[in-house]
Structures are given as structure tokens and as C-alpha cells.
Amino acid sequence: MQMSNLDLFWRLGVALAIGLMVGIERGWRARDVEDNGRAAGFRTFGLAGLMGGICGVLGLQLGASFVGLAFVAFSAVFGAFSWLEARATGSLSATTLIAGLLTFLLGVLATLGDLTVAIAAAVSMTVLLALRTQLHSWLARLTWEEFRAGLILMVMSFLLLPLLPDRPIDPWGAVNLHDVWLMAIMMALISATGYVAVRLFGGLLGIVVTAAAGGLASSTVTTLTFARLGRAQPGAVNLLVGGILISGAVMALRVWAIASALNPRLFGPLAVTLGCAAVAMGAMAVAFILGRGRGPTDQARPSLTVANPLEVATSIKLAVLLSAVMLAAELVQRVWGNAGVLAVAAASGVAEVDAVTLSMSRMNIPVTLAVQAILLAVAVNTASKAAIAAWVGGSAVGWRTALASLTAIAVATVAYLWFN
Numbered sequence: 001m002q003m004s005n006l007d008l009f010w011r012l013g014v015a016l017a018i019g020l021m022v023g024i025e026r027g028w029r030a031r032d033v034e035d036n037g038r039a040a041g042f043r044t045f046g047l048a049g050l051m052g053g054i055c056g057v058l059g060l061q062l063g064a065s066f067v068g069l070a071f072v073a074f075s076a077v078f079g080a081f082s083w084l085e086a087r088a089t090g091s092l093s094a095t096t097l098i099a100g101l102l103t104f105l106l107g108v109l110a111t112l113g114d115l116t117v118a119i120a121a122a123v124s125m126t127v128l129l130a131l132r133t134q135l136h137s138w139l140a141r142l143t144w145e146e147f148r149a150g151l152i153l154m155v156m157s158f159l160l161l162p163l164l165p166d167r168p169i170d171p172w173g174a175v176n177l178h179d180v181w182l183m184a185i186m187m188a189l190i191s192a193t194g195y196v197a198v199r200l201f202g203g204l205l206g207i208v209v210t211a212a213a214g215g216l217a218s219s220t221v222t223t224l225t226f227a228r229l230g231r232a233q234p235g236a237v238n239l240l241v242g243g244i245l246i247s248g249a250v251m252a253l254r255v256w257a258i259a260s261a262l263n264p265r266l267f268g269p270l271a272v273t274l275g276c277a278a279v280a281m282g283a284m285a286v287a288f289i290l291g292r293g294r295g296p297t298d299q300a301r302p303s304l305t306v307a308n309p310l311e312v313a314t315s316i317k318l319a320v321l322l323s324a325v326m327l328a329a330e331l332v333q334r335v336w337g338n339a340g341v342l343a344v345a346a347a348s349g350v351a352e353v354d355a356v357t358l359s360m361s362r363m364n365i366p367v368t369l370a371v372q373a374i375l376l377a378v379a380v381n382t383a384s385k386a387a388i389a390a391w392v393g394g395s396a397v398g399w400r401t402a403l404a405s406l407t408a409i410a411v412a413t414v415a416y417l418w419f420n
Contacts, residue, residue: 012053014115015107018122019049022103025129026096045103048074052107059112067108074104099129153315157185172330175323183262183358184319208289211243215250220352222247223385227393227401234396238288241400244389245285248382248405249278255357255378259370262361269371272419274378277412284404321348326359329373338369342376349377350384368420375416379409 023045051074059067082097102125109118128135166178214222223244230240256274260267325348332340341360348356356377360370386405390398 008057008111011111011115012050012057014119015053015056015110016046016050018106018110018118019046019052019103021122021126022049022099022129025126026099045100048078048100048103049107049110052104052109053111054107055104056108056111059108067112071101071104071108075101078104095129095132099125153185153188156315157181161185170327172327172334175326177323179362180319180322180326183322183362184315186258188315208243208246211246212250214243215247216254218352219247219251220381220385220388223389223401224392227389227397230389230393230397237393237396237400238291240393241389241397241404242285242287242289244385244397244401245281245288245404245408248385248408249281249285251353251381252278252281252378255353255374258354259357259361259374262358263367263370265367266361266371266374269367269420270374273371273375273412273416276415277378277382277408280408280411281404284407288400288404321355322359325355326363329359329363329365333365341365341369341373345373345377346380349380351381353377353381371420375412379412382409 020042023042026045027042051070055067055070058070078100079097082094082100103122106118106122106125109121161178161181164178164181166176168176211222211226214225226240226243226247230237233240252274256270259270325344329341329344332344336343345356345360353374357374360373363370382405386398386402389401393401
């Protein structure tokens with residue numbers, strides 16, 4: 001590997017910058033410690049990165065064994081000083097030691113390997129170091145059930161998924177277990193984003209963030225929770241209806257994003273219709289929230305309880321539902337044509353839209369039919385949530401939600417007819 005002087009200086013500069021970046025984080029965290037009271041700080045980490053870069057350059061002439069010996073020597077010296085610091089302070093943390101060793105290795109990588117990889121790894125390490133408090137706080141709030149569910153899902157995903165047959169298993173060619181399970185995993189991870197957001201921000205940032213996060217996880221559960229609270233707190237009805245509409249708008253955008261990711265041909269046909277529906281619900285949500293009035297109940301903060309989407313049972317249920325919808329759609333299309341597919345989509349949309357979205361995006365059907373089926377499922381689901389809101393929340397919540405939902409459906413219908 002031959003390098004020009006300019007390239008060499010550039011790579012050594014990156015090695016030094018890597019060390020300084022890590023050193024800033026380590027130095028800031030230990031800024032209250034007196035000089036000579038810590039094993040490594042801003043300057044030491046900068047020198048460690050530069051030393052790694054220089055050892056990498058020397059390794060080009062002296063061989064790879066020189067780099068290995070240099071790393072062993074650096075590890076011994078850095079480890080000795082870290083041990084002395086630990087004895088003096090009573091700290092048992094090895095984070096600074098590991099950071100120092102990794103800084104040296106990234107300095108070597110900056111001169112011998114891919115600069116982009118070295119920089120990306122250094123940024124990732126610095127972010128992990130800087131988020132120490134937040135990560136520990138998150139870990140403290142993590143329950144055993146959530147941790148277990150994540151572990152089991154990873155095992156089933158990385159061990160079971162490769163074993164599933166990547167071909168249709170039924171005589172009609174409708175159900176591919178590999179694709180079904182892969183889509184179930186993807187849906188679980190998307191829902192997990194909303195689940196985590198509800199856990200982290202629901203009680204802190206208020207009803208808007210809770211509603212948006214709930215729309216990612218489950219807009220039906222969000223509607224049920226907000227409607228129940230609306231019955232208990234009549235003074236906060238407008239605020240809570242606004243939250244229901246926000247979750248519906250997020251659901252519409254989520255459907256569009258998922259369908260487009262699975263089938264790029266659906267991007268354009270769904271964008272205008274679902275976008276108009278989301279804008280309509282969002283605008284009415286803002287109107288309700290701004291017109292909520294003044295009262296002590298305006299400070300209501302719903303405690304939104306969403307089932308952990310990383311539970312294996314949840315993923316299996318979705319996979320079974322996906323298979324059933326795909327098989328039913330294929331069979332009814334053979335018997336009743338496109339009208340049968342739309343009937344399946346409408347019936348499935350009463351409960352939820354994810355199975356219809358995933359199945360229609362992956363089925364070998366015309367784009368127009370897939371778009372119509374997805375939009376019909378979203379419309380039916382929106383109407384069913386309005387009925388849930390009226391049943392659980394009473395007339396005050398019900399008529400507001402129904403009026404806004406029907407308006408959004410009408411806007412989406414006009415948009416579809418106008419642009420398609």
C-alpha cells in the first residue's frame with residue numbers, strides 16, 4: 001500500500017482527530033478532576049489516536065507483527081495507569097480503558113484501512129460514551145419481559161428465518177413463510193418504535209407525543225385509551241379527540257411508508273390519497289386542540305398502555321393473520337375476482353390495517369387493486385375507530401371523532417378520484 005505525502009498527512013490527521021473527539025468526551029466527563037488525577041484525558045486520547053496512526057504507517061515497512069506488538073505494549077502501559085487510577089479512586093469501570101484501546105486501533109485503521117469506517121466507528125464510540133446516563137436510565141426502566149421478548153425474537157429471526165422455505169407452501173402460491181415472517185418482524189420493529197416512545201415520552205411531553213407514538217404502535221389502542229379518558233374528563237374532550245386524530249394521521253402515513261417500502265410502485269398512487277387524509281386529520285386535530293378551552297382537565301396526560309410488539313406471541317399472531325389474509329385474498333380473487341379481494345380488505349380493516357397493507361403490497365395483483373384494497377382497509381378502520389370512540393367515550397367524544405373521521409375519508413376519496 002503506497003501513499004502520497006498528502007494522503008499520509010490526511011490519514012494521520014484523521015487518526016489525531018479521532019483521538020481528540022474521544023478525548024473531548026472523556027475530558028468533559030472528568031472536567032472536575034484535578035490535573036494528574038486521571039489516567040487519560042483530552043491530550044492523552046489525542047496522542048493515543050495519533051500513535052495508532054503512526055504505528056500503522058510503520059507497520060507498512062516493518063510488517064503487521066510490529067502493529068500487534070505496539071498494541072500489546074500500548075495496552076500494558078495504558079492498562080497500568082488505568083489500574084493505578086482505579087486504586088486511587090475506588091472506581092471499577094473499565095470504560096476509559098476500553099475507549100483508549102479502541103482509539104489506538106481506530107488510529108491504525110485510519111492509516112491502513114477505510115477512512116469512512118474508522119470515522120464512523122469513532123463517532124459511534126463517542127456517542128455511546130456520551131449517552132452513558134441516558135443508556136443506564138433506559139436499562140433501569142427495561143423490564144424482564146421486554147428484555148426476554150427481544151432476545152427470543154432475535155433468536156427466532158436470525159435462527160428461524162433462514163430455515164423457513166423461501167417459496168410458496170400452498171397449492172395456490174399465495175403464502176411464502178419466509179416473506180410472511182420477515183414482514184411480521186418488520187412490523188414488530190416499527191411498532192416497537194412507538195412502544196418505546198410511549199414508554200419514554202408519554203408522561204413527559206404530553207398528549208401530542210403520546211398520540212403520535214401511539215399511532216406508530218397501535219392507533220386502535222390509542223383511540224380506546226383516549227376515548228375512555230374523555231368520558232372520565234369531559235373538560236378535556238377536545239384535547240383528547242385531537243390526540244385520537246393525531247394517531248389516525250400517523251397511522252395513515254405509516255401505512256403509506258410500509259406499503260411503499262415493500263412495493264415501490266405503490267408510492268405514488270398512495271401518497272396523495274393517504275397524504276390528504278393525514279393532512280385533514282392533522283388540521284382538525286390542531287383545531288380541536290386549539291379550541292380545547294381552559295380548565296384543570298386540560299393538563300390530562302393519558303397513561304397509554306400498549307402491548308409489547310416484540311413479544312413472540314404478538315409476532316406469531318400477525319404472521320398467522322398475514323397468511324390468512326393472503327390466502328383468503330388469493331382464493332376469493334379466483335372465485336369472485338377483484339370484488340372478492342376488496343371484500344377481504346374491508347373485513348380485515350375493521351380490526352387493523354397492517355395485515356392488509358403487508359399482504360396487498362406483496363401479492364401478485366395489479367397495482368390499482370392493491371391501492372384500492374389498502375385504501376378501503378384504512379377507510380373502514382378509521383370508521384371503526386370512530387365507532388369505538390363513540391361507544392367507549394360517549395357522545396361528546398363520539399360525534400367529534402366521527403365528524404372528523406368522515407371528513408378525512410371524504411377528503412381522501414375526492415383526492416383518489418381526482419388524481420387516479
